[in-house]
Amino acid sequence: MDYVIVGGGSAGCVLAARLSEDPAVQVALLEAGPADRNVLLHCPAGLAVLALTGQANWKFETVPQRGLDGRRGYVPRGKVLGGSSSINAMIYTRGHPADYDAWAAEGNAGWGWEDVLPFFKRAEHNERGADAFHGTGGPLNVMDLRSPHRFGPVFVEAAKQAGYPQTRDFNGATPDGVGLYQVTHRNGERCSAAKAYLTPNLQRPNLHILTGAQATRVLLEGRRAVGVRYRQDGQDQEVRARREVVLSAGALLSPQLLMLSGIGPGGHLREHGIPVLHDLPGVGRNLHDHVDVVQVVDAPHLTDLLGVSMAGVANAVKGILEWRRERRGLLTTNFAEAGGFIRSSPEEALPDLQLHFVIGKLVNHGRRIVPGHGYSCHVCLLRPRSRGALTLASADPFAPPRIDPDFLGDPDDLRRLVLGFRAMRRILEQPALAGYRGRELAASAAARDDAAIAAFIRGHADTIYHPVGTCRMGSGSLDVVDAQLRVHGIEGLRVADASIMPRIVGGNTNAPAIMIGEKAADLLGQAAKRLRVSASAAQNAVAA
Structure with missing residues (x-):
């Protein structure tokens, strides 16, 4: 193989498709999970059943979180072709342009907003059409919901009544405000990274997709990566890379694989009996995520909302047939279906809170069935100050890593999330929604002052599924990859996924992960071109 890619998630699918566009290049893609054949992965509402059953999911947990009353957080990650893009809520947002300019300002040349926008546009086929911010003709289909529920606009009207502006496009000139989300759907089905990038190209003879193949180690010869060891069907096997190995296993598994391979903090590796081949102290550091809390409203008479009842069953049967x-x-x-980007206070330079309005009662990540009908609203903190770490639990490559995002470890995160909860409640109390006579569930309804709201948050907050930062991009002593995504100190090895983000973006992370895949493919293409030019020059020199 010329390239070996570890992880068939959002960035890995992009890389495999883009690199294999060159018929002279052989590409291997290793995915620990199965192929994406389950109908629940393609039916958008199937994500509710996936949440209940845990299918196609690593089902990780954090270590006990000091900021969450010692609770363990739930960390779902996709274990299937498409990765988390096959099990997520399909919201297409990119974050704020200033997020990327901040990456560039930290020394990551080529990662400012004007640099990355072309890659977002190249990935996208937006059914609204092309403009200065959007592309058409790309593999990833982005569209307005085909059959939107009547209650999304009700939330938007309530938010407007609370004083927030409405926006039609969260990825346009002004991401601020509230509105209806665009989604990664195509013709009423989920458009995951696998469906967008791999499915149309499965017949390419130079694209080799290995499912059920869990990488256990990057193979090194000296300071050069030359392949990957993996286990498939109970057998340990190896695949060699003539050019480069790229880790796209995500913010949790890419740093784990580096450490299992002897690349990481030397002291930590020695604790687990792993020979230190390259002491790189930043591997696993800088873990952070969007911490989130949900308010649930019971509205049993609104039987057209999703819910568990006789009417709900009838709605579901009708929906299946349609x-x-x-x-x-x-x-x-x-x-x-709806949400927005708002500020916790007027002094914030950028929106620091995101809202997700859900047309059903969401409890415990959808893993708990709640009878009746109602609606929910999330508020998450977009730029948390808290930082944790991803470390090894053991040298066993099949043991889950220790995940510690240190949620609410910085007191300012809790302060702003309390303000966000108040803002969310204020929206839900506006006439547009209050007229439906819903009742906030008792768990949060009793929290009226800041201390009580803070206690509720500590007792109920958790991730909204956006871990990043564990293979941080930069040139500092704790950075893992450079601006070309090359692992510091190792040749022929790159990381391309959300782990490279120096700081989390102010929005859902799937679209940025796909952008990272697109940019990584471009970087690899440039490197291959330089090698060809260099080889040609050398041949000409010999001939002369």
């Missing part, structure tokens, strides 16, 4: 016949109806929902 989806099977024409890919329309209730089952095309992504649940979090």
Whole structure:
């Protein structure tokens, strides 16, 4: 093989497709999970069943979190072709342009907003059409919901009544405000990274996709990566890379694999009996995530909202028939149909809070069935100050890593999330929603002053599924990759996924992960071109 890519998630699918566009290049993609054949992965509303059953999911947990009353957080990650893009809520947001300019300002040339926007546009086919911010003709289909629920606009109206501006495009000139989310759907089905980038190209003879293949080690010869060891069907095997190995296993598994391979903090590796081949102290550091809390409102008379009741069953049956016949109806929902980006206070330079409005009662990540009907609203902190770490639990490559985002470890995070909870409640109390006579569930309804709200948050907050930063990009002593995504001190090895983010973006992280895949493919293409030019020059010199 010329390239070996570890991880068939959002960035890995992009890389495999883009690199294999060159028929002279052989590309191997290793994915620990299965192929994406389950209908629940393609039906948008199937994500509710996936949440209940844990299918296609690593189902990780954090270590006990001091900021969350010692609770363990739930960390779902996709274990299937497409990775988390195959099990997420399909919201297409990129973050704020200033997020990327901050990356560049920290010394990461080529990662400012004007640098990355072309890669977002190249990835995208936006059904609204192309403009200064959006592309058409790309593999990833982005669209307005095909059968939007009537209640998303109700939330938007309530937010407007609370004083927030409405926006039609969260990825346009002004990401601020509230509105309806665009989604990664195509013709009423989920458009995951696998479906966008791999499915159309499965017949390429130079693209080799290995599913059920869990990488256990990067193979090194001296300070050069030359391949990957993996286990498939109970057998240990190896695949060699003539050019480069790229880790795209995500913010949790890419740093774990580096450490299992002897690349990471020397003292920590020695604790687990792993020979230190390259002491790189930043591997696993800088873990952070969007911490989030949900307010749930009970509205049993609103039986057209998603819920568990006789009416809910009838709605579901009707939805199944509509989806099977024409890919329309209730089952095309992504649940979090509306939301917005707001500020915790007027002094904030950028929106620091995100809202996700859900057309059902969401409890414990959807893993707990709650009878009746109602709606929910998330508020998450977009730029947390808290930083944790990803470390090894053991030298066993099949043991989950220790995940410690240190949620609310910085007191300022809790302060702003309390303000966010108040803002969310104020929206839900506006006439547009209050007229439906819903009742906030008792767990949060009793929290009225700041101390009580803070206690509720500590007792109920958790991730909204955006871990980043563990293979941080930069040139500092704790950075792991450079601006070309090359691992410091190791040749032929790059990382391309959300782990390279120096700081989390102010929005959902799937679209940025796909952008990272697109940019990584471009960087690898440039490197290959330089090698060809260098080889040609050498041949000409010999001939002369």
